Amino acid sequence: MLDHTHQDWRSKAAELTLPSQAFIDGKFVHAASGKTFDSINPATGAVLASVAECDAADVDLAVAAGRRAFEDGRWSRMVPGDRKAVLLKLADLIRANLEEMALLDSLDMGKTITDASTIDAPGSAHFFQWYAEAIDKIYDEVAPTGPGDLALVRRVPLGVVGAVVPWNFPLDMATWKAAAALAAGNSVVLKPAEQSPLSALRLAELAAEAGVPDGVFNVVPGYGATAGKALGLHMDVDCLAFTGSTATGKLFMQYSGQSNLKQVWPETGGKSPNIVFADCGDLDAAADMAAFGIFFNQGEVCSANSRLYVERSIKDALVEKLIERAQSMQPGDPLDPASKMGAIVDEKQTQGIMRFVEEGKTSADLVTGGDRVQINGKGCFVQPTIFSDVAHDNPLARDEIFGPVLSVIPFDREDEAVAMANDSIYGLAASVWTDDLNRACRVSDRLNVGTVSVNTVDALSAQTPFGGMKQSGFGRDLSLHSFDKYTALKTTWIKYRA
Template sequence: MLDMSHQDWKIRAAGLSFRSRAFIDGKFVDAVSGKTFDSINPATGEVLAQVAEGDAADIDHAVAAGRRAFDDGRWSRMAPGARKAVMLKLADLIRENLQELALLDSLDMGKLVTDAVTIDAPGSAHFFQWYAEAIDKLYDEVAPTGPGDLALVRRVPLGVVGAVVPWNFPLDMATWKSAAALAAGNSVVLKPAEQSPLSALRLAELAAEAGVPDGVFNVVPGYGATAGRALGLHMDVDCLAFTGSTAIGKKFMEYSGQSNLKPVWPETGGKSPNIVFADCEDLDAAADMAAFGIFFNQGEVCSANSRLYVERSIRDVFIEKLVARAEAMQPGDPLDPASKMGAIVDEAQTQGIMRFIEAGRQSARLVTGGERVRIEGKGCFVQPTIFADVTQDNPLARDEIFGPVLSVIAFDSEDEAVRLANDSIYGLAASVWTDNLSRACRVADRLHVGTVSVNTVDALSAQTPFGGMKQSGFGRDLSLHSLDKYTALKTTWIKYRP
């Protein structure tokens, strides 16, 4: 796949067929209202498909299907080894369809197809496999009691899990929620972002092909204000997992209080700091990863390292290195393997990024980028952009821009670097660059974030939890810890004759 040319990808894309109806109770169905919305390719402005616009009625049907499936035990009481086999089959099917799934995400939200086919789609297969392999290796507990008492403590599935996921990693975010929830034995009702529903609908079809029973995995595309809200308020949804903005995460917390007190697990916004100390011996590696940390996926990453704190003595030379890398990462057709950045997800997001850039021109020093560009006269593309001389109170350093915009701020001491890095409402991730082991551990201990990456950026794996602190939310995806939010502790106490 890595040897495919631009023309190869275009031919493959032209031959795609799109699943555009909701997937409920094992089959594709139209929205109850009959309404649809356009799925638009942000690189060209072309309509890819007219997708079923689910709303409260469709959520009701999907939740009812999930409840029936849970109650009759077709999945929830399936033997762990049998559930494992089905999910392993789904992982294999994802791998067999890597090109298609990568193209769906690339066309739908503008990401580079080479990233989608080498990172996103294989990652989805890996996470399904990882959770599948964990299913029959998780043990329950026996509590310490006296003679005549046996207290069993088990983790049991909750029931119907609602999952609302964002558009920046459509397939991966659908997987992060659904793989763990399904592994635990739940039914799932997934609402993908309206900007990027196509890969989630295909994933549902592959899940059915793998043997996930009808009603266990449902996908309802639609808008957040209707379908998403209905899922959050639903009295028969037992848990709501959400990745997206902090403002919408707070809405889902409200919905829980207004309905059935369902647990809500938000993974929300970020404004992650990247701290580069002068004792970092490999500044080229630091510059490579600093550029990757903000420009990968067009900066549309919740944990993007969008605040760069550089020790003053190396600031100017480090900015020079960054500018060279930014200028080599200009956007292009997402289907062209030569492109270094893809398209912004839609016109509204593009305009929002440009408003930050235009305001930044008046309050900081623009050192590179800053322009919206078009490819062959079309599309939502923004140059990789770097601002220097940014003040800590500047919106460039405070707000989540969710685009390829980097703010550079100088510091003079370790204490100042930590203070500035922690001075944010967010606490998702951070990076630290130093060759002093004591400093690396000391600074990592003081940063109030969910993940600290030392001498790299945005480190994650299936084995480690991903999530944040403060207004980045308290939900955790990945690792065995993520199973906690999809299960409940149940005690069975047995009195017996000793």
């Protein structure tokens, strides 16, 4: 794939058969209402497919299929080694269809084909494999008791897990939820974002090919206000895992209280700070990663390092380096391997980003970017944009823009930097750049976030939990800890004759 040309990718895209129906109980089906919605390529404005618009009736069918599958044990009581083998096969199938999976995400939401084919699609296969390999390695417990008593504490699957995922990493976010939930033995009803449903539908088809039984993995594309709300309010959904905006996460918490008190695990918004101290030993590396931290995936990342706090003595030097990097990362056709940035997911998101930019031009120092552009006369593209000397209370530094917009804020003292970094409703991630080990540990301890990356940005792996604090939510994806979301602790106490 690394040697594919722009034309190669365009040719492969033209040959794709795009999934468009819901996947319920092991087969593709139309929405019960017959309604569809258009999946649009944000780079061109072209309609990719008319996708089944699921609503409450379809969610009912999917949940019922998931419940039947769970109760009869076709997956929930499958021998762990057999369940492991199925998910390992799914990982292999994702790798075998890597180009297709990458193209679906690139076409659907605008990310570069380079990122989709080298990060997202391989990442999905890796996470399925990782959770598959964990299935037969997680042990239950025996609690300490006296003679004549045996207390067994087991992790048992919850039942039917609803998963509502965002559009910025369509395949990976579906995987982060589904891989752990399926590995634990649950049935899953997944609602992908309406902007990017295609890769989730293909994933369900591959899961069936791998041997995931009918009814265990269902995908109901549709709108949040209908299909998403129906999952949140459903009386037979045992758990709802959500990644998306803070406002929507709060709605799902309300839906739980209005229905069956289902567990809700929200991973929501972010406005992550990146703190660069003057004792940072490699300013070029800090500039490289600061640019990556805000411009990767067009800035459409919940943990994007969008607030850059720089010690005043090095601010000008770092900003100059950042300008150079931004100017070399201009957006282009997502299917062109030479493109460093792709398209913004849709027109609504593009206009929202540009409102922040236009307002920012009146209140901060725009040092590069700031324009919406077109590629071949079309598309939703925004230049990498940097504002310098942003006031800490400026909306540029307070609100989640979810686009390629960086706010640079100078500071003079460590305490000042930490106070500003923590002065946010969000607490998802943060980065710290320093060569002083004492400072690295001290500042990391004081930052109220889920992940602190020292001398890098946005570090994550299958082995470490990802999630936040405050209004970034309390859900955790990745690592063995994510099994906590999808299992319940069940005690069986046995009296025996000692």
